[in-house]
Amino acid sequence: MCESCGCGERTLRIEVAEGLLSTNERLARENRAWFERLGVRVVNLVGSPGAGKTSLIEATVKALNDLRVAVIEGDPETRRDAERLSRLGIPVAAVTTGGVCHLDARMVHRAFHALEDLRPEILFIENVGNLLCPADFSLGEDLTVVVLSVTEGEDKPEKYPQAFRRARALVLTKVDLLPYVDFDTEKVAELARRINPALKVFPLSVKTGEGLSPWLDFLRSLL
């Protein structure tokens, strides 16, 4: 009863204990089931703007030319990324996030409708350029890969531990630039492995091709 006037209103208190992101998690589980049904392996690439995500996808797709690959392009920096990939003959679905700092399961679901009929064996999702926010939003992926370039500094694992904790692999890109920057790949790999001991680390350069084969072998091992 309403204590002040007895008007019959009452206060209801309910225990909820529901995750704020439970809707996204449910949609991610649905995506996951869909991907499994179609037999597509899904790789979610996260990293800062300019880390080299699009370049890594380009180089990877060129090298895996015996596989059916598709891409969901979520980085809104430029529409050019999607066009760049289309030019390689790769089926790309571009997501317009409307300024949101991460992809979510619903966006990926909508985008994948355009790619489903192509029966891809691997789907790469280029997440929005950001190391913080995408870590909270499952997309239904098989694995998350952090892309970190050697020009970004050694402190990234400590600054964004969530991303490293959730990832299965870390690609350290642009190793061709190591002579010009203070970046110790061993040190960063070790720091990242303190956060996530099972993390696989792939230092590579898409410019020289150095280190690309272990990365490609890793992807093939997922199939």
Add this chain to the structure above:
Amino acid sequence: MHEASLVSALAENLLELKRREGARRILKFKVEIGELSGVDPEAFRLAYEVLRDNLPDLREAEMELSLVPARFRCENCGASFPGDYLAPCPDCGDLEKVALAGEELLLREVEMEV
């Protein structure tokens, strides 16, 4: 930015509960944020206040925010300890650990007028 999408998810949950219970208004609710979640409670509160000003249904809803400390269990020896993702087990030094607490982003309780 990040906090903004979290509070809009929160608002969706709250409005859904209000509908479900046929409540007149939401009076109060409790949110728990784990200290490992990367969410800044201050930014979260600010984002909530901005959102609330634009949602008549939440205008009177008071948020009680609590920060949940991190707690891990060592996968090697089973010890339980506080710290962050970088912390090794204080007993055996192992790095393999599971987070028992500190990762939550939770709507814990809601008080409504029905």
